[in-house]
Amino acid sequence: MKSISSKLMLIMFVAAMVIISVLDVVAITAISKTTKDTLMSSAKPLSVQGSKRFDASVQQLVTDVSRSVRSANFSNASGEKEMAEILKSNFPENVRDNITCAVMGDAGQTLYSANESLSAVIKRDDIDKAVQSNEPFISDIYVADSGKGRKQYFYILQSVFKDGKYLAAAAIVDSDVLSDVFVNSAVGSNGFVMLVDKGSNILMHTQHDLGIKRFNPVDEAAGNDSYDNFAEAIKTVSEGREDSGEFTLDGKHYVFGSDASDYFNANLVYAMTPEDFGDATTDTFRSIVILGLILLTFTIISSMFFSRRLSKPIVSATARIRELAQGNLSSPVDVWYSKDELGVLTSSLEETIVCLRQYINLITVSLNQISEGNLCHRMEGTFKGDFQQIKTTFNDILNSLSDTFASINNAAEQVNTGAVQVSNSAQSVSQGSTQQASAIEELSATLKDVAKQVERNANDAKNANTIVTRNADAIGSCNDDMTNMLGAINEIRISSEEISKIIKVIDEIAFQTNILALNAAVEAAREGSKGFGVVADEVRRLASRSAEAAKQTASLIENSSAAVSKGSEIAEKTAESLGSIVHGSEEIQSLVKNISEASETQTEAIAQINTGLVQISSVVSANTSASVGTASASEELSSQSLILKNMIARFKLGEDTKPTSGVMKYDYSVPEEDSSLLKNRVLQITNMGMDDEDGFTDDIDDKY
Template sequence: MENATKFCVTFIIYLFKEGPVCKMKKTGQQKKTEKSRSLGSRLSMLLGIVGLLILCSLSVPIVTMGSKSVKANLNKNMEDLLDITNEKTGRVFTQVQTLADSMMESISFVWDQNDAVGGAPANPWRINKFNDGNREVQEITPMQNTTFRSRILNQEIPASRYNAEVVMMNAMYSTLKSNPYVTGVGYFFEPGVLIPGVTDYAPYLTVKSAETRDIINYPYSYYKDKGYYKTAKETQKTTITSLYHDDENPEYSLITVCTPIIVNGEFKGVVNIEINLSAFDILAREDSRFPSLFTSVMDDQGNFLYSSREDLREKTLNDALDEKDVPELLSKMQEDKPFHVVLQNKSGQSRRLYFAPTQLDGTTLWSLMSISSNEYLRVTKRLITVSTIIVLCGVVLLTLITNLLIRSSLKPLQMMAKVGNQVADGNLNVEIQYKRQDEIGTIAQAFSKVMQQIKSIMQDLNEKLSSVSHGNFRVDLSDESLYKGDYRPLLLSLRDITTDLSNTMEEIKRSASEVNSGAEQVSNGAQSLSQGSTEQASSIEELSATMSEISDKIKSTAEQSLEANKLSLSSVEAVELSNQKMEEMSMAMKEITEKSNEIGKIIKTIDDIAFQTNILSLNAAIEAARAGAAGKGFAVVADEVGNLAQKSAKAAQNTSDLIEETIDAVSRGAKITEETAASMDLVKTKAEGITNIISKISDASEDEARGIVQLSSGLDQISSVVQSNTATAEQSAAASEELSGQANVLQDLVSKFQLKNEEKKEL
């Protein structure tokens, strides 16, 4: 239904955008072409479009029901094919599971026997014999103690384990020989569960080694961390590996079915059965109707275990589909229910995918069938195509038949069109020959009446306009018998024309008289204007000379202002230089003051030294007095030292007084310097003010000079205008005389017309 509806909607849109319906909406030149198309063609086209819409509206439900039916049958067909594929997949894995169960059951007896090495083999069976219709127990003599040596291990083992070995080896061999798609089989045990104390016990037999009777015994370390073994051990459910290649035969693609051996809830080991991918060749299906159809088997994680398309083997759903669609797909697979979806593969091709689950000892496998959406919808598209062709053929046939019928019915209108063209060309004497009294006959009679009415009106208008053309605006326009309905504006317009022309001529006549009198006044005024303009020109020349003198004086003033401005700027620079020197002198006095202070500190130090020296000389004199005659010479020295100390102290005091006086003088000089600097700053400020005033005077002088120049230029222009006015006044006087002559001629011409107002005046 979706495709059928889409087709019909698309076709209708085509009709209204690109097809005939669109042509009725075109403008400009296309509208002209549309208008020139015959009525028969337009009616046929419209009926064809209506027929097409009706057939489309009827076809949509039919095609929709057909599409639904076809899709339902296709879906049922695909689901049936998927069921068959799923059944075959289940059959393969069920057979493998049966083999694994058989191999496990074949050694189930060993778990209940606990015989020791070298002991007598136990016989768990009781034998009955049938004698004369009666069943009797057969007495069996037990075996003596016997030593059995393992065929796999290089050691002695209990009899029950020896029997288990024989059973396992025979089971592996028979499984390989009786099942061609099985490429390897083996028992992998936990350490010590089959034979106490034995850690590595995992006999394995392949197709190739079965021919030479070579059994491989894998160590526990080889398989204990393998994913299939760990998963089977943890979940205690059958595990299926991903696709891999055989080491001995790389061309073989294999999967392994790992079935756990559970005894009383305890994990003992696994039975491994390797399956060649050829076991699934029974799933390969070729259908000439659907070349793109292929089947696959995958686990619940989206890993392909088998696919009839070789490029998908050993791949995942992420490799086949857009990665953003895979999580939702895996989520649906967790529901363990059949479903189908429509997705795009990596190549962007739309495909329909059908999924169905298969259970294998708690493990879910999925059968997948995929088909191209284009192939799936091919039958539906074919149905739509056939329906479309039938609809289009019906529309074309309906349009052709309708066109023939309409053309034959509308043929008389062609004759009417020819008559109309002749009337349009001005031929009102043509005859219409149509005798039937139908709608076209009524049109023909009305056409004849119209031509007769037009002919009468044309004759009447010709007579009236002929009178008007000869200057008679008094023609009689009161008869309205011919001018009825929409013809009446012709007579009214003619009345308006004659009235307007009569009034216009009368106005022209009156205006000519006024122009004549006005021309004389203009001539007199022009002569007066010419004389006044001559006097204005003389005055303007004198004013121009005066303005030139003023301009020269203003220019001189501006130049002197510029010189004064330059001198003022020079004085400002000199004041600035004096300020700088005063600042330098002030700095020098500050340095003198600082140095004098330092000298004062030195003199104070000398004074302190003299004071100390004097004290020392006193102490020396005291000590010399104590020494008596021995210290007499030392006393003389002490006196001299004391005298020198007193002289040094006095000299230091005098020097200190001089320095203080110097500092006072320097301070007074610094103060005078600061006052002088302040005065210089004031002079600088005043000089700058004078400079600004002179600059403004200079700028104003320049502006005045420019204004005088512009004023002089304006006076020159006024002089030119006055001269032009003088010439114009002279020309106006001449033109006025010419205008007066033409007005007289115009009055003579207008007097020849017969005006309506003049008729009233005469009456």
């Protein structure tokens, strides 16, 4: 469990920690915002400055081309090769290696070029524009293969009239001559510079490969969500809607400014991250954190000092109160002498202990008087506040006890008289209980005989139920056999009907055979063949015998069918009779089962009655014993009442206390809460010095 000193120290530490943290966060946020706003305001001027530097670099190249073409050396050159060499020699030495010079005809053909692959991309339309305007013409930036890899180029054309025809002097410039604008710009380690055309294509970039690839953030964002914010910013620049703003790329936050270039129909964009310009901000952050730690350390030290100073008197008072709770009233109190709450707390604690010690001394004196049997003593002294009730209640108890003992003395005589009457009544109750016990024993014996008869009936009902069940099963089996026999008879009837159909067919065959024999006899007579006639006679006789046999068989089948039909009717009637018998057997079985269950229920009920009689018998026996004990106790109560009178004579009662005769001053038929209060008061007195062996406390317990 934490002490109050630890809690105060913890509260002060947490409060200081929260306040310092909030102040640090507010200061850091304000400084970060100021840094960001400053960078935002400087991005646009930086881009304007860079754009001017970029345009100046391009313009210088254009000026060098124009000056070379208009020079006398160029006009006096003996051929295209010399013209190209003069053109190149007028460029500064630091850029000559990145410039390829060529001379183009008015039809777009290459008259001379130091690099045929580079001059081949010069467009005829661009040559026409240069010739017609007689002003330098600058192409767009394009990507070509120079033999050393793919690079970015643009060309400058200047028309020349020589030998009666127009020529075009071309300077093909590698974009690396402009790289100082992209590499040496003050954009920090994470910032970059790029040249973006109206279609959002990156023409040139601090990261050289992005310009060669013609990287387009808007197109890239269609398949990669991480470029959405960057693409939106580039789109606003390309469309001329914004010239400064913010975007997020690769998890970094950028601030950008843009300015339109005079060349290539593009915008120069400067993008910077606040982190690259945050050295001063970092130092400020560090100073704020250090100051916060110093303040936190000072807070901890001061909180430890004040918490210990404030908690010391509280801890001392707490320890003294704990001793007071254990009953220690003698130890001194460490009083804190001040006018604040701590001083009031300790002085009030000392005053409380002194008062409690005084109250306990007065109560001890009064209790000693009571233990000596003096009920005339009254408590004196000054009690404050709610403690005044102790003095009043204690004196009321003494007055009440004095009156009560006087009333008890009178009540003891009445108890003696009542004890004699109770003893006589107890004798009468004891005789009646003995007679009840004898009658219950006879009734119990009779119920045992009835129980045996009911149990025998229940067993007979169970046996009858078993026999009826067995007969019902046998009748059911017989009924199933009769059903099977009835099915077999139906099958015989069906077979007889099929045989009748066959006999009919045989009869028809005999009829046809007879006709055939007759025809054979007619033919035999016509031909005069005796052998054929004999055969015809034999066939006729065979047909006659077959017809006669078919008639006899049909007659037998009809008799069998009639017998089967009659047997079927008899079997059906027998089956109906057996069904009725089965139904009756089931009803008999149900009735016998009900009788058996009722017999079992009666057996259980009689067993319960028998148990109840046994309990009643035991209760009657107990009542008999109690009656005998009551009579004995009544006699004992009479003798104890005499002892009680002698004991009360030991106490000194008030002078105005006069025992009443007939009606007592205190009625013992009081409410339960009052009787409980009286009992507790008497028990307190007896526990202070009265010997309990005389039965006084037991008598009070019996009364209340």
